[in-house]
Amino acid sequence: MNDKKVVGEKAVEYVKDGMVVGLGTGSTVFHTISKLGKLVEEGLSIKGIPTSKQTEKLAKEVGIPLVMFNEIEQIDLAIDGADEVDDDFNLIKGGGGALLREKIIAKAAKSFIVIADPHKRVNKLGAFPLPVEVVPFGFEMTMKHIQDLGCSPHLRQNNGIPFLTDNGNYIFDCHFPKISQPGELEKNLNLIPGVVENGLFVGMADKVITLNREKTIIINGRV
Numbered sequence: 001m002n003d004k005k006v007v008g009e010k011a012v013e014y015v016k017d018g019m020v021v022g023l024g025t026g027s028t029v030f031h032t033i034s035k036l037g038k039l040v041e042e043g044l045s046i047k048g049i050p051t052s053k054q055t056e057k058l059a060k061e062v063g064i065p066l067v068m069f070n071e072i073e074q075i076d077l078a079i080d081g082a083d084e085v086d087d088d089f090n091l092i093k094g095g096g097g098a099l100l101r102e103k104i105i106a107k108a109a110k111s112f113i114v115i116a117d118p119h120k121r122v123n124k125l126g127a128f129p130l131p132v133e134v135v136p137f138g139f140e141m142t143m144k145h146i147q148d149l150g151c152s153p154h155l156r157q158n159n160g161i162p163f164l165t166d167n168g169n170y171i172f173d174c175h176f177p178k179i180s181q182p183g184e185l186e187k188n189l190n191l192i193p194g195v196v197e198n199g200l201f202v203g204m205a206d207k208v209i210t211l212n213r214e215k216t217i218i219i220n221g222r223v
């Protein structure tokens with residue numbers, strides 16, 4: 001049984017005809033997007049708005065019509081994966097580097113559904129290093145300020161070359177000890193000049209779709 005496929009495809013049940021859907025990034029939402037593509041082929045009428053170039057490519061491949069922000073009034077629903085989900089539905093995201101566009105779209109959506117295989121569930125956030133997107137200019141200084149908040153940041157690299165986000169920025173993966181006040185940390189990080197956004201999504205998820213130990217689908221929600 002593929003846990004990511006099960007939760008990813010379950011989320012499709014919340015997509016209704018006529019909706020504008022925020023399409024997340026990653027290996028879990030891959031299954032949502034693929035399934036949506038099949039439904040579009042069978043007549044479902046939706047428009048997608050992608051959170052990354054990778055997702056834009058996938059959505060085009062599976063035949064989901066895409067829109068830009070200037071063409072829509074609102075996003076009805078956003079669906080995305082996460083790297084960690086705590087008991088209060090706070091998230092760490094950005095393992096794939098798409099956190100900024102993901103946060104813009106999750107914030108703009110009337111409803112935000114998170115799909116997470118059971119390994120993503122934690123009591124407290126922090127075992128997964130928190131991704132922080134920073135502008136390349138002066139990143140060495142930005143790094144020191146992030147460090148002052150109590151973590152050891154590592155510049156994400158591929159073969160010795162800094163990883164570049166879709167926005168042309170760098171990512172620091174920041175090892176904090178357990179994150180006990182995610183809301184405060186989210187704000188404090190974003191106060192640092194040079195920080196564009198961080199991967200803490202606090203109070204944003206409306207629903208979390210996951211599996212329990214018996215592999216039964218669990219849906220928890222605020223509403």
Ligand SMILES: O=C[C@H](O)[C@H](O)[C@H](O)COP(=O)(O)O
Binds near residue numbers: 025026027029082102
């Ligand atoms: O930047 C990437 C995103 O935040 C993903 O949603 C997150 O990393 C989860 O990805 P996956 O579903 O591949 O575990």
